[in-house]
Amino acid sequence: MEFLEYIFVLPMHMEESIETFFSLNDFKNYYIDKPTKGQNVIKVYINKKNPETHVIDFLKDNLELLSKKDITEDDWLKPWRDSLKPFEFIKNIWIIPDPDKEHDLPDNVKIIKIIPGTAFGTGLHPTTKLAAKNLMKVVDNGSDVLDIGTGTGILSIISKLHGADKVLAIDYDILAVEKAKETFELNGLNISVKQSDLLYKIEKEKFDIIIANIVVPILIRLLNDEKLDEILNENGYLILSGINKEREKEIINKIFEKEYNIISREEDSGWISLLLQKRI
Structure with a gap:
């Protein structure tokens, strides 16, 4: 499946409002990249066969666009999947985004395994x-x-x-x-x-x-x-x-x-x- 990848600068004070917009519009094909050095960015993926132009129009009106390019689904999902780590979802319930790897987790917790992908977040x-x-x-x-x-x-x-x-x-x-x-x-x-x-x-x-x-x-x-x-x-x-x-x-x-x-x-x-x- 072919997508368009848009990368925008994401100021810290805008993160909550952008994620609220995505949630209200049931848009899931994005992830926020927070490098240890440099500026935070948000990477957005638009299906070329079903372009959600209202999402991109909103982002262009509110954020600075850094780049735009064609990309396949596998290409953009892999680095996102690789960046995910186990986390405590709520007390004593842990989510493992990559069930194929060995993870060191606390004792006596309940585990949920997931496979992140398009139209499917991590909770x-x-x-x-x-x-x-x-x-x-x-x-x-x-x-x-x-x-x-x-x-x-x-x-x-x-x-x-x-x-x-x-x-x-x-x-x-x-x-x-x-x-x-x-x-x-x-x-x-x-x-x-x-x-x-x-x-x-x-x-x-x-x-x-x-x-x-x-x-x-x-x-x-x-x-x-x-x-x-x-x-x-x-x-x-x-x-x-x-x-x-x-x-x-x-x-x-x-x-x-x-x-x-x-x-x-x-x-x-x-x-x-x-x-x-x-x-x-």
């Missing part, structure tokens, strides 16, 4: 971490979990590692679905995954926990879906993540219209995750 974004923190408060042995917008599959894996019984991961992006399948197999976990636009392909299943780590307009669509109430068990939990601070009030107003209580709130870098419980 570094705050929205995934915030959702995971809320998930850890409620997941238990025997829980049935639905992971909406699974992306990396990390939240589904955490559910399974902490005793969940049935876990179903769904995503609208068929490429993300295929990558999630690979990741679940890599970790030796029995997690079902399917392509679905929100709850469209969910039939008569019922869940104790529903996780939705997606952008605010899609979260509102989910909250307006009558099927959400039908598939969430009594006293069940709904975890919403991907909420930027500017739109938190909008989400809370929508929650108050529905049958949920806010149990917990997690915030990091201007992003918010809410843990809700269904009212009896």
Whole structure:
């Protein structure tokens, strides 16, 4: 697959706003290079068959362009993959981006193996971490979990590692679905995954926990879906993540219209995750 590589200077004070723009636009084909000497840069990769011109237009309006060139997918992914190191995702859960290498990790931690690639991040974004923190408060042995917008599959894996019984991961992006399948197999976990636009392909299943780590307009669509109430068990939990601070009030107003209580709130870098419980 052929891409265009754009390299921009990335001032430190712009990093958060640029990553927020990418998250809101569901754009994943980039990485930030922070050399020990010299200026930080952001490298952006645009599929030549499906050019996301609004992304490049935004970056050109806000950052200095250093270079632009043709590049293959393998060429740009290799140095990024090589630069990734194991890291503690949340307390006692470590992510290994390169499972083929030997790694020296602390004892008694849970490990998630991933294979980074296009349309498939490492779970570094705050929205995934915030959702995971809320998930850890409620997941238990025997829980049935639905992971909406699974992306990396990390939240589904955490559910399974902490005793969940049935876990179903769904995503609208068929490429993300295929990558999630690979990741679940890599970790030796029995997690079902399917392509679905929100709850469209969910039939008569019922869940104790529903996780939705997606952008605010899609979260509102989910909250307006009558099927959400039908598939969430009594006293069940709904975890919403991907909420930027500017739109938190909008989400809370929508929650108050529905049958949920806010149990917990997690915030990091201007992003918010809410843990809700269904009212009896």
